[in-house]
Amino acid sequence: MSISYIIGLVVKLFLLLTPFFVLSVFVATCDDMESGERKKLALRTGVAVIIACVVLYLFGKVIFEGLGISLNAFQVGAGLVLMLNGIDMVRSSLPKNRQLPEDGDLSVVPLAIPTTVGPGTIGTMLVMGASAAARAKELGTAWVMMLAVEILMIVLAGIGVTAMLFFSESLNRLLKDKGVRILSKLTGMYIVALAAQIIFDGVRGFLHIS
Secondary structure, eight states, rough: OOOOHHHHHHHHHHTTOHHHHHHHHHHHTTSSSHHHHHHHHHHHHHHHHHHHHHHHHHHHHHHHHHHOOOOOHHEEEHHHHHHHHHHHHHHHOOOOOOOOOOOOOOIIIHHHIISSHHHHHHHHHHHHHHTTHHHHHHHHHOOHHHHHHHHHHHHHHHHHHHHHHTTTTHHHHHHHHHHHHHHHHHHHHHHHHHHHHHHHHHHHHHHTOO
């Protein structure tokens, strides 16, 4: 397992969590909150994102086997949903400001799910978990080692998103709305390309093309 694979996986997972779109939603949601409350919410959201992603990754294989869905079929479906998410990111504008209810906590819903871990991300995590053994064989490493490395990369990507939300005030001042919008759209374009690759892999598996 090479360093380039590990770095590429971290970047892929980080962008899969649509960090700049999440940043824009977080800033709009927490517009009237004090700095301390905003940072606490960022930490809770980050923990929820990491837990959700790791659970989805670990139970991907079990879910496929229990429901009797082939990995190739789910790759095509997950890829289509992810592509729609990416297209929506490219076409949409930044969300308008909205207040946080006094008795509400949006860290899990909707900030973690479905804003950060949306349907496309959920499908991709399930596919990653279910196909970990195949990737381990291709890379010539043990399946347990592959699980450990990929879970660590998921955690690192989640920490990256958490850091962005934690320093959202500074990042928003630096990038401004226009900068966040541009980066969000660029991330959307990457998501569309990633979705196309996932769909292609699913179709290739159906047709047994090596």
